[in-house]
Each structure stands twice: as C-alpha cells, then as structure tokens.
Amino acid sequence: MVFDAVQQARLSRWNRRLLNGYWGIAVLTVAAASVYVTTSRWNPHYIPAAILSIHTLWMMLGLLVVEAAYVLLKRFQDYVVICGGAALSLNLITTFPQVSPSLTTLFLPILASVFYFQRRKLLFAYGLSLASFFFIHIVVLHEFSSSPWGERIAMTVILTFGTFLGLEIRRRGHDLLQDLKSTLASEQELLVRNILMDKMAKTDALTGLYNHRSFHEYLDELMIHGEQNGLGFHLALLDIDHFKKVNDTYGHQAGDAVLIRVAAVIREMVSPNDFPARYGGEEFAVLCTETGLAELLIQLERMRVRIAGMKHLELDGNPVTISVGIHTFSKGCSKEELFDGADEALYAAKHGGRNRMKVHGKEVMTLTP
Structure with missing residues (x-):
C-alpha cells in the first residue's frame, strides 16, 4: 500500500x-x-x-x-x-x-x-x-x-x-x-463516491457523453467568455436519421445499442477541447471552441461518413446515418438565436435528403454527396 x-x-x-x-x-x-x-x-x-x-x-x-x-x-x-x-x-x-x-x-x-x-x-x-x-x-x-x-x-x-x-x-x-x-x-471511498456521483450528474447514463444539464452549464460559461473576450465557437447539432423507425422496427434495445455506438464515434472523433453531449433522444450536440469552421466541417464530415459506414447486427446489418446542423457564435448572439440557427441548419439538412451537413446561412450541405 x-x-x-x-x-x-x-x-x-x-x-x-x-x-x-x-x-x-x-x-x-x-x-x-x-x-x-x-x-x-x-x-x-x-x-x-x-x-x-x-x-x-x-x-x-x-x-x-x-x-x-x-x-x-x-x-x-x-x-x-x-x-x-x-x-x-x-x-x-x-x-x-x-x-x-x-x-x-x-x-x-x-x-x-x-x-x-x-x-x-x-x-x-x-x-x-x-x-x-x-x-x-x-x-x-x-x-x-x-x-x-x-x-x-x-x-x-x-x-x-x-x-x-x-x-x-x-x-x-x-x-x-x-x-x-x-x-x-473512508475518506477515499467518499471521494470516489463523490467523483462517481458528480460524473453521474454530468453524464448520460446510456452513452457516457455529457448530459443536457451539463451541456447548458458549459454553454452558458462559453457565452459569457464570448461576450467578454470575443471568443468564437461553433454549435453542431447531430440527429440520427429515421431513428423512430429503428425503434419501431427493431425495438428500443436495438435503438439503445445504436445510440451507444454513435456516441462512441462522436466521443472518439471530436477534438480534446470539444464538448460532446447527448442533447436528448437521438439528438447529440457538440460545442467546438478551438477549431475553425473549415476544419470543423472536415472533422464532422469524417464522423458522418464513418457512422454511415457502420453495420449494426441489431438492425440486421443495416447502417444508420446522421444529419448535422451548425451555427457559429459571434458576439451579441443570444442563446436562443444560437440554437435557432443550429436547428434551422439541421432542418435544412433533413429536408435536403438527410445524411448531410448544413451550416446556418451558407449553402454548403456536405462535402461528399
């Protein structure tokens, strides 16, 4: 010892x-x-x-x-x-x-x-x-x-x-x-227990990503720094396409397995200083603080392609795809405006055929058709 x-x-x-x-x-x-x-x-x-x-x-x-x-x-x-x-x-x-x-x-x-x-x-x-x-x-x-x-x-x-x-x-x-x-x-046991409880309070139990609450806490801090210091960052919303159909066809257990694998890819492929979270249901959110928009698009595109190429035994070997909406924060942008922009971009990606990205206010939808 x-x-x-x-x-x-x-x-x-x-x-x-x-x-x-x-x-x-x-x-x-x-x-x-x-x-x-x-x-x-x-x-x-x-x-x-x-x-x-x-x-x-x-x-x-x-x-x-x-x-x-x-x-x-x-x-x-x-x-x-x-x-x-x-x-x-x-x-x-x-x-x-x-x-x-x-x-x-x-x-x-x-x-x-x-x-x-x-x-x-x-x-x-x-x-x-x-x-x-x-x-x-x-x-x-x-x-x-x-x-x-x-x-x-x-x-x-x-x-x-x-x-x-x-x-x-x-x-x-x-x-x-x-x-x-x-x-x-006893103190070590209490410390470990507090760490685990803190982790459980901040992370999603199924995927291991940050949960909705911790995501908003981190976003609020980022926006304060953004307003005070002019820090720019990007919000990316990722949504699994036709996920309701997955649950209805193969069951919720199969849907959970898909969520776990998609979350693992997101966690693995984001940058170390990015903040990935399960925003709700089949929707994920990533806050990117040290990556320019061009680099972010390449990073998310690789992620999209990798997820689309994964085979899921629970879905009889079929893949799933994701659609991505991106909005860049700038000084003076409110939280509602930031999310509205990302949601609009995500909706445009869905409406444009899914399995693609869309940046709010730009025509770029995906790097590979």
Missing part, C-alpha cells in the same frame, strides 16, 4: 535521527568526562591527555561500527539502531561506574524500539537491555554494590515495567494507526 511505503520512508528518517541522537549523547559524555577529569579533586596527578579517556574513545569507535553496520545490513537497520543504544549504554555505564543514574541509559534500546510500534522489536530490546545489565553488573558494577542480587532484582523489575509501558504505548499507537487507516479509507 502507498500508506505503508510512506511510513517506511519516514521510518528511515527516524532511524537517522536516533543515530544522530546517539552521537549527541556521545559528545555530551566526552564533554562531561572532560569536566569531571579537569575539576576532580580526587585526581591531583591530572594529565591533559586523560580528558579523552579510553572509555570515550571506545564509545566513538563503537558508534562508527554501528554506523557501518547500519549501512551494510539494510534488512536489519532497525535492530542495528536498537543494538547501538545498548552499546552506547554499556559504554556510558563503564565510563561512570560510580554514577548510579547512568543505569537509566539501559532504557535506550527500549525507548528506541518504541518508535517501530512492533512487539517483537520491543521484546528484543527488553532482552538486550536485561542481558546488558547482568553482563555489566557481573563484570564491573558488583565491585561498587553492597547488595548485588537486590540491585539485579530491582533493575529487572524496572526494565520489565518499562517494557510493559512500551508495549502499551505500542498498542495505543497501533490502535491510532488502524483508526487513521480506517479514516483514510
């Missing part, structure tokens, strides 16, 4: 931020060690080189190893980041073994794993933190402890409780994520 891909990309950025945070902690540790060494009253034999102690050098080296592993082990980058937190924690504790709060850094792997909202990574971090604590306590901290087993039990309880909180945060995050996905899915 696209949502999951986006989340994965963001997770990589969070991994980088966590690693940068580790480096920030390391720099602060070096600064703290420097201050501690230079100001310590218990170190009268202070040597400047001791500022960068062996522990801080190991810390830097360890982070470089983590960075290399992060680049090389791309499939396990999340686990590398978690392990990096454990390595940094161990180094901090060995740097300041007498500072009890340094033990809180054992939560670093657990805190890092919370970002992934995955149970297995949280449990992995818990096991890693617990193992790190027992290792460092047995190797280093037991010398500074008066009650080793008491501290081990107490720290185990603390880490377990912290992990439990992390699991609860993960569960809450998972619930929020599911709610977000559900909300997005």
Whole structure:
C-alpha cells in the first residue's frame, strides 16, 4: 500500500535521527568526562591527555561500527539502531561506574524500539537491555554494590515495567494507526463516491457523453467568455436519421445499442477541447471552441461518413446515418438565436435528403454527396 511505503520512508528518517541522537549523547559524555577529569579533586596527578579517556574513545569507535553496520545490513537497520543504544549504554555505564543514574541509559534500546510500534522489536530490546545489565553488573558494577542480587532484582523489575509501558504505548499507537487507516479509507471511498456521483450528474447514463444539464452549464460559461473576450465557437447539432423507425422496427434495445455506438464515434472523433453531449433522444450536440469552421466541417464530415459506414447486427446489418446542423457564435448572439440557427441548419439538412451537413446561412450541405 502507498500508506505503508510512506511510513517506511519516514521510518528511515527516524532511524537517522536516533543515530544522530546517539552521537549527541556521545559528545555530551566526552564533554562531561572532560569536566569531571579537569575539576576532580580526587585526581591531583591530572594529565591533559586523560580528558579523552579510553572509555570515550571506545564509545566513538563503537558508534562508527554501528554506523557501518547500519549501512551494510539494510534488512536489519532497525535492530542495528536498537543494538547501538545498548552499546552506547554499556559504554556510558563503564565510563561512570560510580554514577548510579547512568543505569537509566539501559532504557535506550527500549525507548528506541518504541518508535517501530512492533512487539517483537520491543521484546528484543527488553532482552538486550536485561542481558546488558547482568553482563555489566557481573563484570564491573558488583565491585561498587553492597547488595548485588537486590540491585539485579530491582533493575529487572524496572526494565520489565518499562517494557510493559512500551508495549502499551505500542498498542495505543497501533490502535491510532488502524483508526487513521480506517479514516483514510473512508475518506477515499467518499471521494470516489463523490467523483462517481458528480460524473453521474454530468453524464448520460446510456452513452457516457455529457448530459443536457451539463451541456447548458458549459454553454452558458462559453457565452459569457464570448461576450467578454470575443471568443468564437461553433454549435453542431447531430440527429440520427429515421431513428423512430429503428425503434419501431427493431425495438428500443436495438435503438439503445445504436445510440451507444454513435456516441462512441462522436466521443472518439471530436477534438480534446470539444464538448460532446447527448442533447436528448437521438439528438447529440457538440460545442467546438478551438477549431475553425473549415476544419470543423472536415472533422464532422469524417464522423458522418464513418457512422454511415457502420453495420449494426441489431438492425440486421443495416447502417444508420446522421444529419448535422451548425451555427457559429459571434458576439451579441443570444442563446436562443444560437440554437435557432443550429436547428434551422439541421432542418435544412433533413429536408435536403438527410445524411448531410448544413451550416446556418451558407449553402454548403456536405462535402461528399
């Protein structure tokens, strides 16, 4: 899913931020060690080189190893980041073994794993933190402890409780994520439904062309632009000849099949910026905005010839023809005048024998007899 891909990309950025945070902690540790060494009253034999102690050098080296592993082990980058937190924690504790709060850094792997909202990574971090604590306590901290087993039990309880909180945060995050996905899915479904409803409101269900209402809305906008900016356009009315006879002879189902095929030809052969619509019954209308009259006549003539050459199985292989009336809009022309002119041209084409075109006010009827 696209949502999951986006989340994965963001997770990589969070991994980088966590690693940068580790480096920030390391720099602060070096600064703290420097201050501690230079100001310590218990170190009268202070040597400047001791500022960068062996522990801080190991810390830097360890982070470089983590960075290399992060680049090389791309499939396990999340686990590398978690392990990096454990390595940094161990180094901090060995740097300041007498500072009890340094033990809180054992939560670093657990805190890092919370970002992934995955149970297995949280449990992995818990096991890693617990193992790190027992290792460092047995190797280093037991010398500074008066009650080793008491501290081990107490720290185990603390880490377990912290992990439990992390699991609860993960569960809450998972619930929020599911709610977000559900909300997005609902919004997408609503958007698709609105688009379909808008399309249904604007198009004719049978032919897929624009319907009568959307045609007039578009025409009104064109006429406003025409009056304001002098935009010229053409209105072409196309009518299937003897269509009533088709319905009466072969039935309305056959008539619908013819309408669908004729509409498909109109939709295919008009220019991209033309506006084809089913005006009503067997009548179609096309608004042409970027075509001159001469080009429009050639375009409509090709359409007329193609429709006349189509065979319809529903009509026993017989073709149908169309008649076309054209009127050009000019500034000052009203909507009624525009349609009256196109209707008069269409009537002239019908009266002249059908299967031809007629331009209002001109003698041109068709390019091919």
